[in-house]
Amino acid sequence: MSILVYIEHAEGSVKKTSLEAVSYAKALSEKLSGGDVVAVALGTIAEDELSKAGNAGADKVLHIEDEKLNAGIIQAHADAVGLAYNQIGANTLVLAKSSLGDAVAARLAIKLKAALVSNVVDLPDTTAGYKVKRSIYTGKAFAETTVNKEHKILAVKKNAVDLKTDGPVASVEKVSFEIGTESFATNITSTDKATGDILLPEADIVVSGGRGMKGPENWGLIESLAKELGAGTGCSKPVSDIGWRPHHEHVGQTGVKVAPSLYVAVGISGAIQHLAGVNSSKCIVVINKDAEAPFFKAADYGIVGDAFEVLPKLTEAVKALK
Structure with missing residues:
Protein backbone atom coordinates (compact mmCIF):
# COMPACT_ATOMS: atom_id res chain seq x y z
CA MET A 1 0.00 0.00 0.00
CA SER A 2 1.03 3.61 -0.52
CA ILE A 3 2.54 5.89 2.11
CA LEU A 4 1.18 9.43 2.37
CA VAL A 5 3.40 12.30 3.54
CA TYR A 6 1.88 15.55 4.81
CA ILE A 7 4.24 18.34 3.81
CA GLU A 8 4.25 21.84 5.26
CA HIS A 9 5.44 24.95 3.49
CA ALA A 10 6.22 28.54 4.41
CA GLU A 11 7.14 31.64 2.44
CA GLY A 12 6.69 29.71 -0.80
CA SER A 13 9.08 26.87 0.07
CA VAL A 14 8.54 23.33 1.31
CA LYS A 15 10.00 23.03 4.81
CA LYS A 16 13.22 21.03 5.17
CA THR A 17 11.67 19.01 7.99
CA SER A 18 8.89 17.92 5.63
CA LEU A 19 11.42 16.89 2.99
CA GLU A 20 13.11 14.79 5.68
CA ALA A 21 9.73 13.16 6.30
CA VAL A 22 9.49 12.36 2.58
CA SER A 23 12.95 10.75 2.66
CA TYR A 24 11.93 8.73 5.71
CA ALA A 25 8.81 7.53 3.91
CA LYS A 26 10.87 6.53 0.87
CA ALA A 27 13.27 4.51 3.02
CA LEU A 28 10.30 2.92 4.79
CA SER A 29 8.67 2.00 1.48
CA GLU A 30 11.88 0.38 0.25
CA LYS A 31 12.28 -1.54 3.51
CA LEU A 32 8.73 -2.88 3.37
CA SER A 33 8.83 -3.42 -0.42
CA GLY A 34 5.70 -1.31 -0.43
CA GLY A 35 3.94 1.01 -2.84
CA ASP A 36 4.38 4.60 -3.88
CA VAL A 37 5.32 7.51 -1.66
CA VAL A 38 2.73 10.24 -2.22
CA ALA A 39 3.10 13.70 -0.72
CA VAL A 40 0.17 16.02 -0.10
CA ALA A 41 0.43 19.81 0.10
CA LEU A 42 -2.33 22.22 1.08
CA GLY A 43 -2.94 25.81 0.01
CA THR A 44 -1.10 28.13 -2.34
CA ILE A 45 2.41 27.10 -3.42
CA ALA A 46 4.14 26.97 -6.80
CA GLU A 47 4.09 23.67 -8.69
CA ASP A 48 7.83 23.77 -9.41
CA GLU A 49 8.53 24.05 -5.67
CA LEU A 50 6.28 21.08 -4.89
CA SER A 51 7.91 18.97 -7.59
CA LYS A 52 11.17 19.16 -5.59
CA ALA A 53 9.63 16.71 -3.15
CA GLY A 54 10.62 14.12 -5.75
CA ASN A 55 14.29 14.80 -5.02
CA ALA A 56 13.59 13.75 -1.44
CA GLY A 57 11.84 10.55 -2.53
CA ALA A 58 8.21 11.31 -3.40
CA ASP A 59 6.78 9.54 -6.46
CA LYS A 60 3.93 12.03 -6.76
CA VAL A 61 2.58 15.16 -5.07
CA LEU A 62 -1.11 15.83 -4.54
CA HIS A 63 -1.81 19.55 -4.37
CA ILE A 64 -5.06 20.65 -2.75
CA GLU A 65 -5.01 24.22 -4.02
CA ASP A 66 -7.65 25.79 -1.79
CA GLU A 67 -6.79 29.29 -0.59
CA LYS A 68 -8.83 28.77 2.58
CA LEU A 69 -6.19 26.23 3.65
CA ASN A 70 -3.47 28.91 3.71
CA ALA A 71 -4.52 29.99 7.21
CA GLY A 72 -3.39 26.66 8.68
CA ILE A 73 -6.69 25.88 10.41
CA ILE A 74 -5.98 22.56 12.07
CA GLN A 75 -9.34 20.83 11.59
CA ALA A 76 -9.44 21.76 7.90
CA HIS A 77 -5.92 20.44 7.36
CA ALA A 78 -6.78 17.21 9.17
CA ASP A 79 -9.89 16.73 7.01
CA ALA A 80 -7.99 17.42 3.77
CA VAL A 81 -5.12 15.06 4.62
CA GLY A 82 -7.58 12.38 5.75
CA LEU A 83 -9.42 12.58 2.42
CA ALA A 84 -6.12 12.27 0.51
CA TYR A 85 -5.12 9.33 2.70
CA ASN A 86 -8.31 7.45 1.90
CA GLN A 87 -8.17 8.32 -1.80
CA ILE A 88 -4.77 6.70 -2.37
CA GLY A 89 -5.55 3.74 -0.10
CA ALA A 90 -2.64 4.40 2.24
CA ASN A 91 -1.94 2.52 5.43
CA THR A 92 0.75 4.85 6.80
CA LEU A 93 0.94 8.62 7.17
CA VAL A 94 4.35 10.21 7.71
CA LEU A 95 4.86 13.84 8.72
CA ALA A 96 7.39 16.06 10.44
CA LYS A 97 6.99 16.63 14.16
CA SER A 98 6.02 20.30 14.46
CA SER A 99 3.42 22.43 16.22
CA LEU A 100 1.04 22.13 13.26
CA GLY A 101 1.98 18.53 12.53
CA ASP A 102 1.34 17.43 16.12
CA ALA A 103 -2.15 18.93 16.10
CA VAL A 104 -3.06 17.49 12.70
CA ALA A 105 -1.66 14.06 13.59
CA ALA A 106 -3.68 13.86 16.82
CA ARG A 107 -6.94 14.55 14.99
CA LEU A 108 -6.12 12.12 12.20
CA ALA A 109 -5.30 9.36 14.69
CA ILE A 110 -8.95 9.51 15.79
CA LYS A 111 -10.36 10.05 12.31
CA LEU A 112 -8.41 7.18 10.73
CA LYS A 113 -8.45 4.92 13.82
CA ALA A 114 -4.68 4.88 13.52
CA ALA A 115 -1.79 4.37 15.94
CA LEU A 116 0.26 7.54 16.43
CA VAL A 117 3.97 7.49 17.26
CA SER A 118 5.74 10.84 17.70
CA ASN A 119 9.43 11.83 17.87
CA VAL A 120 10.36 8.94 15.57
CA VAL A 121 14.13 8.65 15.06
CA ASP A 122 14.56 5.46 13.03
CA LEU A 123 12.85 3.09 10.62
CA PRO A 124 10.60 0.53 12.32
CA ASP A 125 11.91 -2.87 13.29
CA THR A 126 9.68 -5.40 11.53
CA THR A 127 11.56 -8.59 12.42
CA ALA A 128 8.96 -9.46 15.05
CA GLY A 129 5.94 -7.23 14.71
CA TYR A 130 6.24 -3.47 14.15
CA LYS A 131 8.39 -1.57 16.66
CA VAL A 132 9.24 2.10 16.31
CA LYS A 133 12.15 3.82 18.05
CA ARG A 134 11.34 7.27 19.37
CA SER A 135 13.03 9.94 21.45
CA ILE A 136 11.70 10.57 24.97
CA TYR A 137 12.52 12.71 28.02
CA THR A 138 13.59 15.67 25.82
CA GLY A 139 16.09 13.53 23.97
CA LYS A 140 17.73 11.95 27.02
CA ALA A 141 16.48 8.43 26.25
CA PHE A 142 14.80 6.28 23.62
CA ALA A 143 11.77 4.03 23.72
CA GLU A 144 10.63 1.15 21.51
CA THR A 145 6.91 1.46 20.78
CA THR A 146 5.03 -1.57 19.48
CA VAL A 147 2.31 -0.76 16.95
CA ASN A 148 -0.55 -3.21 16.51
CA LYS A 149 -2.93 -1.17 14.35
CA GLU A 150 -3.24 -1.52 10.58
CA HIS A 151 -3.12 2.24 10.08
CA LYS A 152 -0.10 4.11 11.40
CA ILE A 153 0.92 7.76 11.78
CA LEU A 154 4.62 8.43 12.26
CA ALA A 155 5.81 11.93 13.25
CA VAL A 156 9.53 12.14 12.43
CA LYS A 157 11.89 14.15 14.61
CA LYS A 158 13.97 16.83 12.90
CA ASN A 159 17.44 15.74 11.72
CA ALA A 160 16.72 12.14 12.71
CA VAL A 161 17.06 10.86 9.14
CA ASP A 162 19.29 11.70 6.20
CA LEU A 163 17.69 13.94 3.58
CA LYS A 164 17.63 12.28 0.17
CA THR A 165 18.43 14.71 -2.66
CA ASP A 166 19.03 12.55 -5.74
CA GLY A 167 15.48 11.54 -6.63
CA PRO A 168 13.78 12.61 -9.88
CA VAL A 169 11.41 15.56 -10.03
CA ALA A 170 7.94 14.45 -8.94
CA SER A 171 4.75 14.96 -10.89
CA VAL A 172 2.23 17.30 -9.27
CA GLU A 173 -1.47 16.45 -9.48
CA LYS A 174 -4.02 19.08 -8.54
CA VAL A 175 -6.93 17.58 -6.61
CA SER A 176 -10.08 19.02 -5.13
CA PHE A 177 -11.93 17.75 -2.08
CA GLU A 178 -15.20 18.88 -0.56
CA ILE A 179 -14.23 20.11 2.89
CA GLY A 180 -17.18 21.07 5.05
CA THR A 181 -17.59 24.69 6.12
CA GLU A 182 -17.65 23.55 9.76
CA SER A 183 -13.95 22.63 9.41
CA PHE A 184 -13.19 26.30 8.77
CA ALA A 185 -15.23 27.53 11.74
CA THR A 186 -12.12 28.70 13.60
CA ASN A 187 -11.48 32.40 13.12
CA ILE A 188 -7.79 33.37 13.30
CA THR A 189 -7.78 37.07 14.18
CA SER A 190 -4.00 37.60 14.17
CA THR A 191 -0.75 35.70 13.84
CA ASP A 192 2.58 36.58 15.38
CA LYS A 193 5.36 35.07 13.31
CA ALA A 194 9.02 34.74 14.17
CA THR A 195 11.24 36.95 12.04
CA GLY A 196 14.72 36.49 10.66
CA ASP A 197 16.48 35.16 7.58
CA ILE A 198 16.59 31.62 9.01
CA LEU A 199 14.00 30.59 11.59
Missing part, protein backbone atom coordinates in the same frame (compact mmCIF):
# COMPACT_ATOMS: atom_id res chain seq x y z
CA LEU A 200 15.01 28.38 14.52
CA PRO A 201 12.72 25.40 13.81
CA GLU A 202 14.17 25.10 10.29
CA ALA A 203 17.81 26.04 11.01
CA ASP A 204 20.48 23.41 10.39
CA ILE A 205 22.96 25.56 12.34
CA VAL A 206 22.08 27.71 15.37
CA VAL A 207 24.23 30.33 17.13
CA SER A 208 22.89 31.30 20.57
CA GLY A 209 23.98 33.90 23.07
CA GLY A 210 23.51 34.20 26.82
CA ARG A 211 24.02 36.81 29.51
CA GLY A 212 27.75 36.55 28.88
CA MET A 213 27.14 38.85 25.90
CA LYS A 214 26.56 41.61 28.52
CA GLY A 215 23.87 43.48 26.59
CA PRO A 216 21.75 43.66 23.41
CA GLU A 217 24.16 46.15 21.88
CA ASN A 218 26.71 43.34 21.51
CA TRP A 219 24.44 40.97 19.60
CA GLY A 220 26.02 42.00 16.32
CA LEU A 221 28.83 39.57 17.14
CA ILE A 222 26.33 36.69 17.33
CA GLU A 223 24.56 37.81 14.15
CA SER A 224 27.79 38.21 12.20
CA LEU A 225 28.90 34.65 12.95
CA ALA A 226 25.41 33.35 12.22
CA LYS A 227 25.35 35.15 8.87
CA GLU A 228 28.67 33.63 7.80
CA LEU A 229 27.54 30.16 8.87
CA GLY A 230 24.08 30.49 7.32
CA ALA A 231 22.66 29.93 10.80
CA GLY A 232 19.62 30.90 12.81
CA THR A 233 20.09 32.93 16.00
CA GLY A 234 18.86 31.97 19.45
CA CYS A 235 19.29 32.96 23.07
CA SER A 236 18.93 31.68 26.62
CA LYS A 237 15.77 32.25 28.66
CA PRO A 238 17.25 35.00 30.90
CA VAL A 239 18.21 36.95 27.78
CA SER A 240 14.66 36.90 26.40
CA ASP A 241 13.16 37.53 29.87
CA ILE A 242 15.07 40.79 30.30
CA GLY A 243 14.20 41.90 26.79
CA TRP A 244 17.59 41.72 25.09
CA ARG A 245 16.15 39.41 22.43
CA PRO A 246 12.60 38.49 21.28
CA HIS A 247 10.93 35.53 22.96
CA HIS A 248 10.74 33.52 19.75
CA GLU A 249 14.55 33.20 19.93
CA HIS A 250 14.43 31.62 23.40
CA VAL A 251 15.93 28.13 23.13
CA GLY A 252 15.25 25.65 25.91
CA GLN A 253 12.75 23.39 27.62
CA THR A 254 10.12 26.14 27.85
CA GLY A 255 11.13 27.79 24.58
CA VAL A 256 12.04 26.47 21.14
CA LYS A 257 13.54 22.97 21.12
CA VAL A 258 16.10 22.64 18.36
CA ALA A 259 17.94 19.72 16.78
CA PRO A 260 20.43 21.29 14.36
CA SER A 261 23.54 19.70 12.91
CA LEU A 262 25.58 22.33 14.76
CA TYR A 263 24.68 24.34 17.89
CA VAL A 264 27.05 27.11 19.01
CA ALA A 265 26.45 28.41 22.55
CA VAL A 266 28.17 31.68 23.44
CA GLY A 267 28.21 32.99 27.00
CA ILE A 268 25.58 30.49 28.16
CA SER A 269 26.28 28.65 31.40
CA GLY A 270 24.25 25.57 30.46
CA ALA A 271 21.34 25.32 32.90
CA ILE A 272 19.46 22.03 32.66
CA GLN A 273 16.42 23.78 31.15
CA HIS A 274 18.53 25.09 28.28
CA LEU A 275 20.25 21.75 27.73
CA ALA A 276 16.84 20.06 27.47
CA GLY A 277 16.11 22.19 24.41
CA VAL A 278 19.38 21.53 22.58
CA ASN A 279 20.57 18.05 23.54
CA SER A 280 19.33 16.57 20.27
CA SER A 281 21.88 18.66 18.36
CA LYS A 282 24.38 16.56 16.42
CA CYS A 283 27.33 18.71 17.46
CA ILE A 284 27.54 21.29 20.28
CA VAL A 285 30.26 23.95 20.49
CA VAL A 286 30.50 26.01 23.69
CA ILE A 287 32.33 29.34 24.05
CA ASN A 288 32.62 30.58 27.62
CA LYS A 289 35.32 32.27 29.68
CA ASP A 290 34.27 30.23 32.75
CA ALA A 291 36.08 26.90 32.46
CA GLU A 292 33.69 25.44 35.06
CA ALA A 293 30.52 26.28 33.11
CA PRO A 294 28.23 23.20 33.16
CA PHE A 295 27.68 23.47 29.40
CA PHE A 296 31.20 22.17 28.72
CA LYS A 297 30.15 18.74 30.05
CA ALA A 298 27.59 18.47 27.24
CA ALA A 299 29.82 19.98 24.54
CA ASP A 300 31.52 18.14 21.71
CA TYR A 301 33.98 21.04 21.43
CA GLY A 302 34.71 23.84 23.89
CA ILE A 303 36.59 27.12 23.79
CA VAL A 304 37.52 28.68 27.13
CA GLY A 305 37.87 32.34 26.32
CA ASP A 306 36.28 35.78 26.18
CA ALA A 307 33.46 35.82 23.61
CA PHE A 308 34.38 39.36 22.61
CA GLU A 309 37.80 38.11 21.51
CA VAL A 310 36.82 34.67 20.22
CA LEU A 311 33.77 35.58 18.10
CA PRO A 312 35.48 38.08 15.77
CA LYS A 313 38.34 35.64 15.15
CA LEU A 314 35.94 32.75 14.58
CA THR A 315 33.87 34.83 12.17
CA GLU A 316 36.95 35.81 10.21
CA ALA A 317 38.08 32.19 10.09
CA VAL A 318 34.72 31.13 8.64
CA LYS A 319 34.97 33.91 6.04
CA ALA A 320 38.43 32.71 5.06
CA LEU A 321 37.24 29.13 4.64
CA LYS A 322 34.40 30.33 2.42
